[in-house]
Amino acid sequence: MTTELPLADGPPPRERADAARNRAKVLAAAERLFASGDPAAVTMDDIARAAGIGRGTLYRRYPDRASIARALLDEHERALQERLLRGDPPLGPGDPAAGTGPAPAERLAAFYAAMVDLLETHVHLVLGAETGEARYRTGAHAFWRLHVAHLAREAGRPDPEVLADQLLAPLAPELFRHQRERGVTPERITAGLTALAHGALGQG
């Protein structure tokens, strides 16, 4: 076997103009398709046709539908992660030195509210990305779990990791979509989750 890693990898090879153009077309078309109708029913053919490119070209960059949805979703999720780490209380941790941060239950409730906002705007993308068990293997989910487990530990709960998984479950995109379709408003969902947050992590 010949080792192929001398002299580092050099500068990242620039993306060609036509490739960039096609990438943009794909993302725009996919966003549109996911938003209208059942995201799980969108096929790679659909996206290629809507973007006006060939199947081969589409597969060159994106191996499957989920990777396209993730590309569209990533920036939104990153923004929320940033606010969790460094944003204002009660979403963020508050002043670390003063020791006067918000209670864990408050922070969990704020996180719930932010996630409901995100779902309300982008459920179709979350459903277009990993669904079912695969969802638990994404980087984003690992982050949410870490965050909630941290809050549970702060609240003195035993086995924070297991509790974190269970507290994240009500945010499943399939449940959210089902509730919204049954006419439940985001406000009622958030209210229920707020109660849950205080019940689970409050000093009850």
Add this chain to the structure above:
Amino acid sequence: MTTELPLADGPPPRERADAARNRAKVLAAAERLFASGDPAAVTMDDIARAAGIGRGTLYRRYPDRASIARALLDEHERALQERLLRGDPPLGPGDPAAGTGPAPAERLAAFYAAMVDLLETHVHLVLGAETGEARYRTGAHAFWRLHVAHLAREAGRPDPEVLADQLLAPLAPELFRHQRERGVTPERITAGLTALAHGALGQG
């Protein structure tokens, strides 16, 4: 249009012997296939071949994989439903006249424990049946939701229906399977759910 419902439907037409034999073969083969490996990966072809019958025969009785899994799962779910309605406390309601039934939080915890038992034995069937959003449209789920909403109402919680959906979410079969694969024991899962039950419906 000719109305076709005079004189009731008469006696239910007996099932032919060969049909009954094939049904049994199908159920046995499906049970085996679901148990070994990924239930979602089992195809109708697989089942027909394992049962030693033709595709057409299989489709005659079962329109899809989910209906087969449900046929296998139904009796177990019915048994639990029966215990919820008329079993001993804390799973059942206790003596209705005496007014000394178990607290809602206790009953929810008992329900959680029973569901974990059921999942531990039959996750593969639940995953073989409806998964994702379709799960929320099953009769079984409607029953669980009714039960939990009833408990939430007894506990004086606002918007019991919404809270019920959220309290059922941690029982999602995909989550259960994922936790078990990560090495989490049923005991830890039940413990976390018990804490959740008391937090959400206890007199916090």
Add this chain to the structure above:
DNA sequence: GAATTAAGCGGACACGGCGTCCACTTGTCG
């Protein structure tokens, strides 16, 4: 601005699962 090169492109192809259809077989009943 022509020549060179490799990245990008896209249609054709094979594969596999789904669901249906229909000619044949077999159990059941008179």
Add this chain to the structure above:
DNA sequence: CGACAAGTGGACGCCGTGTCCGCTTAATTC
């Protein structure tokens, strides 16, 4: 034993997936 309906099973068409390979075109060099 004969008639008939219920049951059977394999072949067929459809659709989505993912790959492969000859052609096109953007970028680079002189």
